[in-house]
Amino acid sequence: MNENLFASFTTPTMMGLPIVILIILFPSILFPSTTRLVNNRLIALQQWLIRMTTKQMVAIHSKKGKTWTLMLISLIMFIGSTNLLGLLPHSFTPTTQLSMNLGMAIPLWAGTVILGFRYKTKMSLAHFLPQGTPLPLIPMLIIIETISLFIQPVALAVRLTANITAGHLLIHLIGGATLVLMNISMTTAFITFVILVLLTVLEFAVALIQAYVFTLLVSLYLHDNT
Amino acid sequence: MASVVPLKEKRLMEVKIGELPSWIPMWDFTPKGIAGAFQRGYHRYYKYIDVKKGGVAGVSMVLAAYGVFNYCRSYKELKHE
Numbered sequence: 563m564n565e566n567l568f569a570s571f572t573t574p575t576m577m578g579l580p581i582v583i584l585i586i587l588f589p590s591i592l593f594p595s596t597t598r599l600v601n602n603r604l605i606a607l608q609q610w611l612i613r614m615t616t617k618q619m620v621a622i623h624s625k626k627g628k629t630w631t632l633m634l635i636s637l638i639m640f641i642g643s644t645n646l647l648g649l650l651p652h653s654f655t656p657t658t659q660l661s662m663n664l665g666m667a668i669p670l671w672a673g674t675v676i677l678g679f680r681y682k683t684k685m686s687l688a689h690f691l692p693q694g695t696p697l698p699l700i701p702m703l704i705i706i707e708t709i710s711l712f713i714q715p716v717a718l719a720v721r722l723t724a725n726i727t728a729g730h731l732l733i734h735l736i737g738g739a740t741l742v743l744m745n746i747s748m749t750t751a752f753i754t755f756v757i758l759v760l761l762t763v764l765e766f767a768v769a770l771i772q773a774y775v776f777t778l779l780v781s782l783y784l785h786d787n788t
Numbered sequence: 789m790a791s792v793v794p795l796k797e798k799r800l801m802e803v804k805i806g807e808l809p810s811w812i813p814m815w816d817f818t819p820k821g822i823a824g825a826f827q828r829g830y831h832r833y834y835k836y837i838d839v840k841k842g843g844v845a846g847v848s849m850v851l852a853a854y855g856v857f858n859y860c861r862s863y864k865e866l867k868h869e
Contacts, residue, residue: 581861588854592847594834603842650851652858652866 586656589643612639619775626681627782637666638775645726645767658727663719667778671715674782722774729764736760 596605612635619638620631641657648655656662678686690707691700740753815821833850859866 591830591850594838600840602838602840604847647851647854650855650858652855652862654858 582654582656585654586644589640589647592643593639623782630782633670634775634778637670637778638771641666641722641771641774642767645771648726648730649761649764649767655726655730657722658730660719660723663722664715667715667718667722670778671718674778675711718774718778726767729760729767732760733757733764 593608594602594605596609600606601609615638616631616635619634620628623630644655644657647653648657675686690704690711695703736753736757740750740757743750743753815825833846
């Protein structure tokens with residue numbers, strides 16, 4: 563059972579070909595591009611959702627921060643769609659792989675830090691020392707702030723990986739438990755209900771993307787514009 | 789198994805069942821051919837989406853196909869020994 567549990571997290575290859583590339587590219591099919599003035603229902607719905615999210619997310623940035631809009635919106639669309647597609651049975655979710663999440667988190671975080679250092683050097687360096695600290699504490703505090711800065715990308719990546727992976731594992735486990743308990747009924751009804759509730763909660767994987775982009779956003783905001 | 793029209797140009801509905809094993813290897817398996825097949829398939833599917841009042845059926849067909857594809861991919865681990 564143990565090997566069976568983690569088998570769904572291995573990189574999918576078919577006859578040696580890495581079809582994981584196809585699986586990563588798959589969500590893009592579900593977002594058609596707009597060609598006309600009045601589009602079909604699917605595109606109209608997606609446009610409405612994207613506009614709503616964009617307004618929320620981009621409002622707090624200054625002019626310079628608004629240049630990151632495209633990056634942030636495509637980020638939330640990608641992570642959202644990938645996570646939601648992972649809820650389908652037997653599917654592979656690329657965001658469960660730490661490698662991919664680190665590949666997303668580190669460049670974006672580094673971009674915000676470098677941007678802050680380039681255009682507001684004094685301001686970014688001042689972040690390392692909160693106001694009003696007593697003099698003897700200063701060296702230790704600077705070390706702590708540096709560590710907390712460098713842990714940001716790791717936290718972003720690991721948060722996403724751990725949440726999605728844990729959710730999938732729980733679904734596997736509880737589903738398996740339900741099947742086994744089917745012969746010993748009465749508990750099954752309760753466990754099936756737990757599965758249902760868990761799945762619904764997991765569909766707030768979308769909320770997780772919110773968390774991802776939002777934290778990224780906050781970081782960008784703080785570093786760049788303060 | 790003699791046919792009047794050459795085998796390669798026939799489409800699926802016109803091929804007789806007995807001819808199927810010899811018809812399939814005649815497909816265009818070059819990358820260009822595969823890309824062309826995906827293009828044609830996408831356009832044939834898109835007509836379910838590009839309507840003014842679409843429904844849930846269009847997207848759910850794709851998701852169902854995606855689910856079946858993943859099932860086939862993991863059939864080996866799921867087989868009951």
